[in-house]
Amino acid sequence: MQALxxxxxxxxxxxxxxxxxxxxxxxxxxxxxxxAAGLNPSDVKNVLGRFPYTTLPRVPGRDFAGVIVEGPPQLLGKSVWGTGKGLGFTRDGSHAHYLSLPADAAASKPRSLSFSQAAALGVPYTTAWDALQRSQVGNGTRLLIIGANGAVGAAALGLAKALGAEVLSAVRNPVEHERLLAAGNACLPLDQPEQLAAQVEAVFPGGAEVIFDTTGFWLPASVSALASFGRIAYIAAPLDGMVNLPALNLYRRGGTLIGVNSLLYSPEQCARMLDQFGQLFDSGLLSPPGSLREMPLSEGPQAYAAVNAPGSCEKIILLPHG
Structure with a gap:
């Protein structure tokens, strides 16, 4: 078979x-x-050597959608999707014609999603789902999503609305700010960190119950925008891994920090997440992703270079048989 x-x-x-x-x-x-197989920034970073536990040689790729062709008779022909720890790092991943994995790691693909649409969702949606679940986002929760224009932020925006949360977005890019407003989303323009608390207070008196910082750079400023006993979930940090956090302010609010790392979850655990939020697509509470760029697997090296280019934000889907 062919593989990257x-x-x-x-x-x-x-x-x-x-x-x-x-x-x-x-x-x-x-x-x-x-x-179909999703191409994530972490796949590119894997080839660049950012994950020291990767074993070589290796077929990369974390996210996939496809059809079971070998296994228990009752599973043959089943359309599935998946993602999870190890895929593309310590066992061969999805950027190939075929992929083997535990039977419990292949979740049933939502009927309303094409293979390409399903393959686009694994990493960003499991990351967002984990953040929302662990920070207890539910009906009526006052939630601020920082970086709502990114893949994980957009996933969190859709999932949070489906869960019934009151969602406030925040982005730095003026064009993305206008786009989110035009789509009917409450959205703040990010500028000076010291202004964030006042901006949030104007929308959520008393502060946001949950703040999801998908950038990591707004973590210190988020503390002052947090309600009492609030939760801050975050998925990134500066390159040196250090953040100057106002711990006394966080303590006085009774606040909690929640680090979110999708690589902590096995494919079997991710399959259970996919089963949970996958139902939201078939029920119409979540809309399928759009603006996908499909490329044949033979152009995989070029696709990796495109994702690695500065400012790249398009979602590329590799088609092994396309």
Whole structure:
């Protein structure tokens, strides 16, 4: 079969389209014919060597949608989707014609989603879902999403609305700010960190019950915008990993910090998340993703370069059989 594979890290030139043996599923596993595979920034960072636990040689790719072609008879022909820890890092991932993984790690694909649409959702939606669930977002929760124009932020925006939360977005880009407003979303323009608390207070008197910072850069400013006993979920931090946090202010509010890392969840655990929020697509509470750029697997190296380009924000879907 054809697959993207790298045997060294540090340079995207290490990624090559190769012919390798089709995987043989072990006991309790299934073989999935990959119809579409999402390309995430973390896949690019993996080839660049940002994940020291990756074993080589390796087929990258975390997200997939496809059809089970080997496994228990009752599962053959089933349309599935998935993501999770290990895929593309310590076991071969989805940027190939076929993928083997535990049977419990392949969730039923929502009927309302195409293979490409399903493959676009794994990492951003499981990350957003984990953040919302662990920060107890539900009906009526006053939620601020910082960076709502990114993949995870957009996922959180849709999921939070489906859960019945009162959602306030915040973005720095003026064009994205106008786009979100035009789409009917309450949205703040991000400018000076010291202004954030007053901006949020004008919409949510007393502060936001939950703040989801998808950038990591607004974490210190978020503390002053937080309601008493509020929760701040975050998924990123500066490159040096250090944040000057106003801990006394957070303590006085009884606030809680929640670090969100989708790589902590196995494919089996992610499948359970996919089953939960996947129902929201089939019920009409969540809209399918749009603006996807489909590329054949043979153009995988070019696709990785496009995602790695400065300012890139398009979602690329690799089509192994396209």
């Amino acid at each position: 594979q790298f045997s060294r890290t540090g340079d995207l030139a290490a990624l090559q389209l190769v012919d390798i043996d089709r995987p043989r599923p072990a006991a309790g596993e299934v073989l999935v014919e990959v119809r």
